[in-house]
Amino acid sequence: MTPGGRPARAVRADGELRERLIRLLPGGAASGSAPGAVSPGVASPAELPQPDADALLAHLVWSRLVEPGDGVAGALIDALGAAESLELVASGTGAARLCAIAADGASGGDGAAGATGMTGAAGVTGAAGAAGADVFGGPGGSRARGTADADAPEDDAPGPLTPARVRAGLGRWLPRLSRAASLEDMDRGIAAGLRFVSPGSLFWPDSLQDLGPHAPLGMWIRGEPELLAAFSLAVVGARACTGYGAHVTAELVDGVASAGVAIVSGAAYGVDAVAHRTALACGAPTVAVLAGGADRPYPAAHAELLQRIGASGLVCSEMAPGSAPTRWRFLQRNRLIAALARATLVTEAGVRSGSLNSAGHTAELGRMLGAVPGPVTSAASAGCHRLIREYGATLVTNAAEARELLGLAEDDALFGLGLDGRAPSRGRDAPRSVVPAPHPRRSAGPAPPDGGARHPTATSEPAAQPPPRQPALHRRIIDALPLRGSRRTEEVGRLAGVDARSANGALAELELLGYVARRETPEDGETGWALLRRE
Numbered sequence: 001m002t003p004g005g006r007p008a009r010a011v012r013a014d015g016e017l018r019e020r021l022i023r024l025l026p027g028g029a030a031s032g033s034a035p036g037a038v039s040p041g042v043a044s045p046a047e048l049p050q051p052d053a054d055a056l057l058a059h060l061v062w063s064r065l066v067e068p069g070d071g072v073a074g075a076l077i078d079a080l081g082a083a084e085s086l087e088l089v090a091s092g093t094g095a096a097r098l099c100a101i102a103a104d105g106a107s108g109g110d111g112a113a114g115a116t117g118m119t120g121a122a123g124v125t126g127a128a129g130a131a132g133a134d135v136f137g138g139p140g141g142s143r144a145r146g147t148a149d150a151d152a153p154e155d156d157a158p159g160p161l162t163p164a165r166v167r168a169g170l171g172r173w174l175p176r177l178s179r180a181a182s183l184e185d186m187d188r189g190i191a192a193g194l195r196f197v198s199p200g201s202l203f204w205p206d207s208l209q210d211l212g213p214h215a216p217l218g219m220w221i222r223g224e225p226e227l228l229a230a231f232s233l234a235v236v237g238a239r240a241c242t243g244y245g246a247h248v249t250a251e252l253v254d255g256v257a258s259a260g261v262a263i264v265s266g267a268a269y270g271v272d273a274v275a276h277r278t279a280l281a282c283g284a285p286t287v288a289v290l291a292g293g294a295d296r297p298y299p300a301a302h303a304e305l306l307q308r309i310g311a312s313g314l315v316c317s318e319m320a321p322g323s324a325p326t327r328w329r330f331l332q333r334n335r336l337i338a339a340l341a342r343a344t345l346v347t348e349a350g351v352r353s354g355s356l357n358s359a360g361h362t363a364e365l366g367r368m369l370g371a372v373p374g375p376v377t378s379a380a381s382a383g384c385h386r387l388i389r390e391y392g393a394t395l396v397t398n399a400a401e402a403r404e405l406l407g408l409a410e411d412d413a414l415f416g417l418g419l420d421g422r423a424p425s426r427g428r429d430a431p432r433s434v435v436p437a438p439h440p441r442r443s444a445g446p447a448p449p450d451g452g453a454r455h456p457t458a459t460s461e462p463a464a465q466p467p468p469r470q471p472a473l474h475r476r477i478i479d480a481l482p483l484r485g486s487r488r489t490e491e492v493g494r495l496a497g498v499d500a501r502s503a504n505g506a507l508a509e510l511e512l513l514g515y516v517a518r519r520e521t522p523e524d525g526e527t528g529w530a531l532l533r534r535e
Helices: 015-024 050-065 071-080 082-090 095-104 126-130 163-176 179-191 206-214 225-229 243-257 271-282 300-312 327-340 355-364 379-390 399-405 472-479 489-496 500-512
Strands: 195-197 219-223 232-236 262-265 286-289 314-317 343-346 368-371 516-520 527-531
Touching: 015 050, 015 179, 015 195, 050 071, 050 082, 050 163, 050 179, 050 195, 071 082, 071 095, 071 163, 071 206, 082 095, 082 163, 095 163, 163 489, 163 500, 195 225, 206 327, 219 225, 219 300, 225 314, 232 243, 232 271, 232 327, 232 355, 243 262, 243 271, 243 379, 243 399, 262 271, 262 327, 271 286, 271 300, 286 300, 286 327, 300 314, 327 355, 327 472, 343 355, 343 379, 343 399, 355 368, 355 379, 368 379, 368 399, 472 489, 472 500, 489 500, 500 516
Parallel strands: 232 262, 232 343, 262 286, 286 314, 343 368
Antiparallel strands: 195 219, 219 314, 516 527
16 A cells, blocks of 8 residues: 555556666667666656656557557547556456446546556456466566467447457456566667657657557657658558569659658568668658567568668557567558558559558548559559549659649648658647656547558449458467467467457367367377468
């Protein structure tokens, strides 16, 4: 108990955590600095107010508990604030009670002093303790890392919080709640020179809040944090782009970047790499949004490219350091590319290209969408043609039309913007703090699509639909299984970011479909699941 008679908080930024938090603030101590070195303007960890430290810590912890786009966690945080919602989850509050508190708005938000918290030695009772997780104050344990996927689509659908949805959420979050794992996230981020930006803080871009409850809970960054809110164009397309696709991408990016516009892309092979390299060659800012941890170059062949981007531009990710990219995380990463940019341009894409997913998010957010036509005989441009013909994308054939997509006239290309490409309405003089506001609220925004591109202006059905995709939950479960050997159901669920019941059901379905098989371990006789080779 505290001197005032309140129970001690289970999730509280003590001295050990606060020192690391300060080093993770943008503008904080360099990665190689001695322990205790803090950011300019903060003379010591004691000068970071406790409510601010708790709020920053809560966003950081939430960013590792959830998979990208977790609508249940987003709605809970919208209602209660990051610190208060995390406090209630860590202290074992049940699903029905969480829904009631969220509905009543009884919480005081991130700075509230009434919840139960996170000191170095205190244990956590209730659901968290019963789960056996290495919770804050616990003795330490393994981290949930690797081939995790995102929340099931039904959990991300818009709608009110219900006990069933929150209960499923608790089943996903609690196995990942670990003080040792969060400390490892911080240490890994500091060692890699990363910084952490949370909603409501100085460098947080308002454009991300358009994602509503699916907005990221924080961003791990390396480079110039101002570029998160830069006036930018997203350039995406096929990984296996043709010579035509590479040429037209370079030509358009050169014309747009020379006007001072930042270029946002995903650092993948093909169009993404051409866009980033062209921007670097022009001396223009460029932002790489990764599907895995910001400290983990992917693809590995682009390690040097990402190093160059981090030195003069920005590398960012919503995933905790060390997180592996998975198929579902790539799809969810696309929503960030669309939300960060003023408009999205698809320069070359086939009908099944992942860049069409970025186009779908752009349309859902109401941003401008452009596509570059290609030869009518080229399958590599069929996706662009479909966007133009069926989904209302603007046809773009030269740099002037690309600038027009951004609302820039031919003679005012970035004369009204700052040297770093910022629009005046997003200037750095806005009254914000480097730490999150006590209770940041997200603006209401449409739920992003979970598949291919859709556009509200579409007037006709496509003549031929591509083959149906594998259900998202199945993809996530398959990603959580090892390529060799087997894995137990509980471990599969933890790595995939789903509750045990969902994991068990999906594994049973995949077994019937011939994707997985049960394997008994000779040593202990326990049953695990293994991937099957498919012709």
